[in-house]
Amino acid sequence: MGEPLLTSLPAAAGPAVVTVAPAWAVAVVAVLGALALAAAALDGVLSARSASAGGALGAAGRPLGEASRLLRQRRRTTVQADTLLWRTGGAGLLVAAALMLAVVPLGRWTVADLAVGVVWFNAMDVMVWALVWLVGWGANSAHALVGGYRFLAHGLGYELPLMFALVAPAIAAGSLNVGAVAAAQDGLWFAAWMPVAFLVYLLGVAGFSVWGPFAPALGTDVAGGVRAELSGVDRLVLETGRYALLAAGAAFAVPMFLGGGAGPLLPDWAWTLVKTLAVLALLVWARRRLPALRPDLFMEIGWLVLLPAALVQDLLVAVVTVWRS
Amino acid sequence: MGLREVLARSAARHAHVLVVEVPGWDGLRMATERAVLERGWRLAWSPADADVLLVCGPPGPRLAAAVDLVWEQLPGPRVRVDVLDRRDLPDALAGACAGLLDDDHHRRDPRARHGAQDHGGHDGPEDHDGHDGHAGSEHHGDHDSSDDHGGHDMEMSPGGIPLAEGGDDRDGLEMDVLAVRLGPVLPHWPAGLVLHCSLQGDVLTGARAELLGAEHEDGDAADPRTRALDRVVSVLALAGWDDAAERARRVRDAPATGDARPTTADHPTASPGLARLRRRVRRSRMLRWSLRGLGPLTADDVRRLGLPEDAGGDAYDRLLHLLDDVDEPAPPGGRQAVPVDALADPVVGLDLAAARLVLAGLDLGGLSAAPAPRPEATRG
Amino acid sequence: MLVDIAFVALGVVAVLSGAAVFVVDSMARATYALAVSFVAVGVQVLFLQQSYVGVVVILMMVMEMAVMAVYMVMFMGMNPALMPMSMVHSNRTAVATAVLTFLLLAAGILVVDWPARRGSPPPEVTEALGEALMGPQMLVMAVISPVMVATIVAGVVLAAPRTRYDRFGDDLRQRPPDDPQPGGVGR
Amino acid sequence: MTLEAALLISAAIFSVGLYGAISQQVVVMVMMGLELMINAVILAAAACWWFLAPGPTGQVLLMVVIAAMTLEMAMGFAVAVLLHRARQTDMTDMATDLSR
Numbered sequence: 001m002g003e004p005l006l007t008s009l010p011a012a013a014g015p016a017v018v019t020v021a022p023a024w025a026v027a028v029v030a031v032l033g034a035l036a037l038a039a040a041a042l043d044g045v046l047s048a049r050s051a052s053a054g055g056a057l058g059a060a061g062r063p064l065g066e067a068s069r070l071l072r073q074r075r076r077t078t079v080q081a082d083t084l085l086w087r088t089g090g091a092g093l094l095v096a097a098a099l100m101l102a103v104v105p106l107g108r109w110t111v112a113d114l115a116v117g118v119v120w121f122n123a124m125d126v127m128v129w130a131l132v133w134l135v136g137w138g139a140n141s142a143h144a145l146v147g148g149y150r151f152l153a154h155g156l157g158y159e160l161p162l163m164f165a166l167v168a169p170a171i172a173a174g175s176l177n178v179g180a181v182a183a184a185q186d187g188l189w190f191a192a193w194m195p196v197a198f199l200v201y202l203l204g205v206a207g208f209s210v211w212g213p214f215a216p217a218l219g220t221d222v223a224g225g226v227r228a229e230l231s232g233v234d235r236l237v238l239e240t241g242r243y244a245l246l247a248a249g250a251a252f253a254v255p256m257f258l259g260g261g262a263g264p265l266l267p268d269w270a271w272t273l274v275k276t277l278a279v280l281a282l283l284v285w286a287r288r289r290l291p292a293l294r295p296d297l298f299m300e301i302g303w304l305v306l307l308p309a310a311l312v313q314d315l316l317v318a319v320v321t322v323w324r325s
Numbered sequence: 326m327g328l329r330e331v332l333a334r335s336a337a338r339h340a341h342v343l344v345v346e347v348p349g350w351d352g353l354r355m356a357t358e359r360a361v362l363e364r365g366w367r368l369a370w371s372p373a374d375a376d377v378l379l380v381c382g383p384p385g386p387r388l389a390a391a392v393d394l395v396w397e398q399l400p401g402p403r404v405r406v407d408v409l410d411r412r413d414l415p416d417a418l419a420g421a422c423a424g425l426l427d428d429d430h431h432r433r434d435p436r437a438r439h440g441a442q443d444h445g446g447h448d449g450p451e452d453h454d455g456h457d458g459h460a461g462s463e464h465h466g467d468h469d470s471s472d473d474h475g476g477h478d479m480e481m482s483p484g485g486i487p488l489a490e491g492g493d494d495r496d497g498l499e500m501d502v503l504a505v506r507l508g509p510v511l512p513h514w515p516a517g518l519v520l521h522c523s524l525q526g527d528v529l530t531g532a533r534a535e536l537l538g539a540e541h542e543d544g545d546a547a548d549p550r551t552r553a554l555d556r557v558v559s560v561l562a563l564a565g566w567d568d569a570a571e572r573a574r575r576v577r578d579a580p581a582t583g584d585a586r587p588t589t590a591d592h593p594t595a596s597p598g599l600a601r602l603r604r605r606v607r608r609s610r611m612l613r614w615s616l617r618g619l620g621p622l623t624a625d626d627v628r629r630l631g632l633p634e635d636a637g638g639d640a641y642d643r644l645l646h647l648l649d650d651v652d653e654p655a656p657p658g659g660r661q662a663v664p665v666d667a668l669a670d671p672v673v674g675l676d677l678a679a680a681r682l683v684l685a686g687l688d689l690g691g692l693s694a695a696p697a698p699r700p701e702a703t704r705g
Numbered sequence: 706m707l708v709d710i711a712f713v714a715l716g717v718v719a720v721l722s723g724a725a726v727f728v729v730d731s732m733a734r735a736t737y738a739l740a741v742s743f744v745a746v747g748v749q750v751l752f753l754q755q756s757y758v759g760v761v762v763i764l765m766m767v768m769e770m771a772v773m774a775v776y777m778v779m780f781m782g783m784n785p786a787l788m789p790m791s792m793v794h795s796n797r798t799a800v801a802t803a804v805l806t807f808l809l810l811a812a813g814i815l816v817v818d819w820p821a822r823r824g825s826p827p828p829e830v831t832e833a834l835g836e837a838l839m840g841p842q843m844l845v846m847a848v849i850s851p852v853m854v855a856t857i858v859a860g861v862v863l864a865a866p867r868t869r870y871d872r873f874g875d876d877l878r879q880r881p882p883d884d885p886q887p888g889g890v891g892r
Numbered sequence: 893m894t895l896e897a898a899l900l901i902s903a904a905i906f907s908v909g910l911y912g913a914i915s916q917q918v919v920v921m922v923m924m925g926l927e928l929m930i931n932a933v934i935l936a937a938a939a940c941w942w943f944l945a946p947g948p949t950g951q952v953l954l955m956v957v958i959a960a961m962t963l964e965m966a967m968g969f970a971v972a973v974l975l976h977r978a979r980q981t982d983m984t985d986m987a988t989d990l991s992r
Contacts, residue, residue: 713897723905754942799915806903822943845955852963
């Protein structure tokens with residue numbers, strides 16, 4: 001594990017990560033689906049607890065019940081909807097989530113061992129900007145469009161801090177390769193000595209999943225916002241996409257901040273999954289604790305608090321890294 | 326066949342219900358919400374999300390027309406239920422559940438829909454094709470030839486939707502003004518209220534409020550305590566804090582559970598649930614940060630607009646005030662009715678989210694259709 | 706072979722979606738057609754082994770187009786209702802110029818005897834880029850950075866109508882500032 | 893995947909962008925034309941680097957091009973807002989002060 005990192009090339013993957021055949025992409029999608037389902041089930045259980053309705057077991061089955069309901073429901077269109085863009089936006093979220101997860105190594109195996117995996121992840125999360133806005137735009141409805149704009153406003157606030165938060169582990173590892181970053185955390189997780197970056201990263205994940213405090217784009221006050229006009233399969237795809245993004249974001253935190261597959265007893269792929277589920281559970285739980293961050297207020301927080309904090313974190317990490325080498 | 330049935334049963338167990346409240350029937354609406362949640366169903370936020378449309382009370386003619394428009398937008402399989410009495414609720418919900426499972430009916434439904442709208446040539450495919458195009462969305466600019474925008478040349482209107490007109494926004498930048506009608510069917514929205522707004526982006530640059538009334542007045546009104554807690558639920562839900570809103574709903578519904586009609590005069594002393602809710606709301610810094618300074622009203626404003634006296638301060642003050650005074654017995658004779666015109670003024674100049682929060686925090690229990698219509702309130 | 710086909714197919718996508726920008730009626734579609742064009746070129750750059758540059762092109766352009774779409778809607782105010790309208794001038798000249806340019810460039814590309822490849826790609830392309838920027842080519846970034854800062858300042862000055870006197874009052878003492886929309890930090 | 897193919901694609905994109913930049917009336921659309929032209933430059937530069945001289949420093953040019961594009965966008969938007977504010981217009985035909 002402690003090999004010189006700068007030489008771990010994507011082509012000659014070395015012992016850090018093994019690239020598996022592209023056909024395993026199916027497995028990526030399966031894992032993503034399972035994680036998304038787990039997140040939805042946990043959210044169902046927590047919701048039922050606060051509403052004190054139904055048993056926990058029934059609540060865990062809630063996402064499946066909702067899915068069956070949406071499968072049975074008819075799709076609808078609105079007057080002069082831009083159907084092409086509308087549907088693209090919804091389906092694209094799932095694709096973006098799968099592409100994010102593709103660069104995350106599961107233990108030793110990865111589907112796509114890109115040399116610039118970290119930047120790749122970032123590019124995919126920027127895709128979400130476009131996709132969510134398109135869902136809001138396509139419906140040709142005022143509420144949905146307001147939701148779309150709210151998401152962009154949030155995006156302007158969280159995206160730059162998120163980018164600089166991702167820079168910190170990359171500096172410390174001296175590589176943009178995800179496997180190399182995971183391998184660089186020998187003994188000490190990055191989350192432990194760059195907590196600000198980790199926190200900002202988690203905020204960013206909630207941001208691009210339109211989750212919890214970043215959900216005004218889907219707010220009650222605009223009748224569901226972006227999804228106000230969605231029904232049936234289209235709504236199912238959008239909701240699945242959100243949970244998938246949340247899951248992909250949680251999975252990416254593991255190699256970046258939580259030591260990848262490192263851990264006692266269990267094999268490394270199992271540790272990766274356990275850590276992913278832990279981060280996912282944290283994100284799902286956090287939704288219950290926090291009210292929404294209104295975009296107009298959050299903008300200043302993003303630029304005047306989070307961004308400088310992330311930059312200072314980067315500087316500290318850079319200094320420590322130079323000093324250690 | 327088996328799979329279809331399993332799917333249908335599972336779907337009916339998880340139905341989403343859009344509850345429409347007729348002004349003066351909020352007690353029935355809250356009882357309905359409770360019954361819906363107890364069934365394991367959910368409350369829908371928009372027509373697109375709903376399987377069941379449940380109307381609480383007898384809507385007056387204009388409100389009925391608005392509800393019909395909403396009914397057109399339910400994607401289907403859909404069931405509509407009208408309830409007038411709490412005692413009918415269990416039967417009504419059971420009937421709705423059975424209605425959701427009636428496959429034959431739902432297969433015929435879209436055809437009837439298209440026929441009714443003179444949409445010939447549609448064979449009504451079995452599933453997955455609900456072109457409820459005509460009704461469009463009532464959330465969407467009001468393209469029902471209302472008086473909001475006269476003088477549009479219809480040549481410039483693709484699909485019958487007039488193009489937006491320009492107007493200066495609050496930064497002095499000319500931007501398109503969208504005429505949007507908010508309400509009367511929106512979650513956490515005062516019953517029967519319609520706000521004709523001019524929107525620039527999501528900022529309200531002008532508004533005119535009106536009230537769509539009930540068919541007759543002898544409603545099923547909630548007691549003041551429940552009503553106050555209901556407003557807490559609304560404010561918390563609109564602030565995006567679902568969990569706290571859920572708990573507030575539990576507190577709201579607590580005294581009435583198992584009791585068909587709670588008495589108005591006596592209430593139990595502060596329940597542990599209420600105390601916990603108070604603590605939780607007070608402790609949340611994020612909530613304070615989010616609501617502080619929203620829609621500030623001075624004592625003068627309150628008097629000028631005819632709002633209740635305790636409406637001063639900002640949205641956060643009003644929420645705390647509300648929580649603290651839940652157990653204060655209301656003055657006998659009730660409050661003076663709030664003129665509906667007063668509602669436009671505090672929200673003009675705010676963005677949509679803020680406007681909703683401000684409206685939800687005001688005590689609009691006795692909303693009255695104002696006698697003298699005033700010109701549209703506009704603020705840069 | 707497969708790589709060749711994919712490369713050319715991406716090129717066709719890039720050109721066609723680029724052309725679509727000026728053909729479609731909806732502002733949102735035009736903007737996102739441009740985004741598709743950029744993504745296609747970005748993937749092509751990935752094929753050409755410059756992975757960092759390729760991914761950054763995708764990242765930046767999608768973000769830029771998401772913002773651009775808002776500007777398009779703001780200034781042109783078109784709903785997705787596909788309203789056919791023509792917003793061109795001197796169309797003939799433009800077409801002629803474009804075709805002529807293409808023919809000229811194509812002729813040049815095909816006629817020129819391109820030299821053979823000099824040198825070989827560095828083993829770590831991204832690292833090489835970083836070292837070039839931090840080493841021999843540092844001047845480039847040193848020049849770009851102040852230009853960027855200047856652009857940010859100039860852009861804000863051009864676009865914003867309100868000065869600090871509007872915000873803080875004539876003696877700059879007014880706290881909190883008078884903003885149409887207060888921010889979240891409470892300055 | 894040859895240099896000629898890449899350059900031809902790039903030339904086609906450039907021409908389309910040129911058409912847009914000349915023919916469009918709306919400022920933002922003109923910017924889109926310029927963007928397309930820069931897009932073509934990116935592709936051409938990447939292809940030249942790879943097929944002609946894949947030295948370590950060649951990619952810096954690409955970074956400069958991308959930076960130039962962002963500057964163009966930022967100034968373009970600022971000027972568009974200013975024009976809109978000052979003249980209530982977004983048409984290039986109405987902003988011809990420098991053309992006489």
